Amino acid sequence: MLIPENYRSGFATIIGKPNVGKSTLLNRLIGEKLSIVSPKPQTTRHRVKGIYTDKERQIVFIDTPGYLKPRYELQKQMMKSIEEGINDSDLLIFITDHKFPTDYDKQLCEIIKKEKRVNKFAILNKIDLMSDDIKDNIVSQLTDIGFSEIACISAVKDENMSVLIESISRYLPQSRPYYPLDDLSDMPVRFFAQEIIREQIFLSFRDEVPYSSTVTVEKFIELDNKIEILANVWFERRTQKIIFIGEKGKKIRSITEQSERELYKFLKKRVKLELWVKIKQDWRKKKNALKEFGY
Ligand SMILES: Nc1nc2c(ncn2[C@@H]2O[C@H](COP(=O)(O)OP(=O)(O)OP(=O)(O)O)[C@@H](O)[C@H]2O)c(=O)[nH]1
Ligand SMILES: [Mg+2]
Missing domain, CATH: 3.40.50.300 (P-loop containing nucleotide triphosphate hydrolases)
Structure with missing residues (x-):
């Protein structure tokens, strides 16, 4: 153009x-x-x-x-x-x-x-x-x-x-475009994967669980017919982890399935997702942990 x-x-x-x-x-x-x-x-x-x-x-x-x-x-x-x-x-x-x-x-x-x-x-x-x-x-x-x-x-x-x-x-200056014309964002695809999983947590839990959680994508492997994603879900305390996993792992399974569906919509490819649950005590208060989690 x-x-x-x-x-x-x-x-x-x-x-x-x-x-x-x-x-x-x-x-x-x-x-x-x-x-x-x-x-x-x-x-x-x-x-x-x-x-x-x-x-x-x-x-x-x-x-x-x-x-x-x-x-x-x-x-x-x-x-x-x-x-x-x-x-x-x-x-x-x-x-x-x-x-x-x-x-x-x-x-x-x-x-x-x-x-x-x-x-x-x-x-x-x-x-x-x-x-x-x-x-x-x-x-x-x-x-x-x-x-x-x-x-x-x-x-x-x-x-x-x-x-x-x-x-x-009308309120923007005359200028050439800053980004390639078909770019929609400057964030890597891993970032969106992490956010899509986090969204499912926000939609599925009440109270402190969503706020005390964060997600990091550890592996993102694109194969011919699917994408394999391994992500860690981090909580501040053991009690939150237990709620997230749910009785006999019911809750974490449903979050995994919902996330796979949403990831499919975004990535336009079948996704096999694995979630690992981890604890980083009081991570929201710790500068180092925030840095590690990309904040
Ligand atoms: N009725 C109605 N609801 C809306 C409208 N726009 C957004 N919402 C709803 O408002 C809620 C919050 O929307 P978000 O887009 O997450 O709001 P946000 O300002 O980004 O919120 P934060 O990221 O928490 O700061 C969602 O449930 C939306 O569906 C609207 O025009 N009408
Ligand atoms: Mg928002």
């Missing part, structure tokens, strides 16, 4: 409170499930890039973890990745929902107000859950904060999504 003179490219960082729909939005915009989604807050832990490319523009979206008060070393790392996102991007996309303004919204808007270097775009998501009155009220509050533009959407119901790419790209 010949790149026209007026081609636009840039980095757009998506920030918003936990559970507001950042990852859902990223996946919709890219048209591929790159970032894991669950009904639980604090699902995303890394900055996940999703690259949108067409004839007129390349937008590198960066999904971030929901902003949090750092209680653990892990959450400090998550916050750092938001700050880096703000520093490295051409456009900040603040996303909120029908619950606006919560304390998180207020904290984020304070940060956004102070940030003078980048353009600011607001998205009101989950409009399927609100009346017109509530919607109008939130939009007028967002207008006062000083966003260049406010879009009202439902990422799940696909409402008002088609114009979003066009609106967003």
Whole structure:
């Protein structure tokens, strides 16, 4: 493809409170499930890039973890990745929902107000859950904060999504694309495998089990007709490991099977998955362990 003179490219960082729909939005915009989604807050832990490319523009979206008060070393790392996102991007996309303004919204808007270097775009998501009155009220509050533009959407119901790419790209500089035109992300396939398994854990357990877990892919062997994956699932304590395995190994077997199905959708190849359960005492509080696990 010949790149026209007026081609636009840039980095757009998506920030918003936990559970507001950042990852859902990223996946919709890219048209591929790159970032894991669950009904639980604090699902995303890394900055996940999703690259949108067409004839007129390349937008590198960066999904971030929901902003949090750092209680653990892990959450400090998550916050750092938001700050880096703000520093490295051409456009900040603040996303909120029908619950606006919560304390998180207020904290984020304070940060956004102070940030003078980048353009600011607001998205009101989950409009399927609100009346017109509530919607109008939130939009007028967002207008006062000083966003260049406010879009009202439902990422799940696909409402008002088609114009979003066009609106967003107006705030990006003219530039040649940063990534090859058919790239969707810059993360290795192992990263996605690990995230897909982690997502199944988030979807299948309550309380502490998902939050105290993390996954590392130890082996990823691509054969002609299948992919063999060996992954470790790490917990902080023995009690969590016991819950994860379940009675007679029932739970771990069902997680393995669910993960294999989801991995197949992403990798487009049959997957044989083996999960090993391990304990690293209090890993969320330990800098070295976090590093080892890729945070
Ligand atoms: N009703 C409705 N639900 C939505 C919409 N967008 C996302 N959700 C749901 O909201 C929940 C959280 O979505 P995520 O995309 O994981 O949210 P997130 O902001 O990435 O959350 P963290 O990664 O935890 O910060 C999921 O259950 C989504 O299905 C929407 O437009 N309408
Ligand atoms: Mg997320």
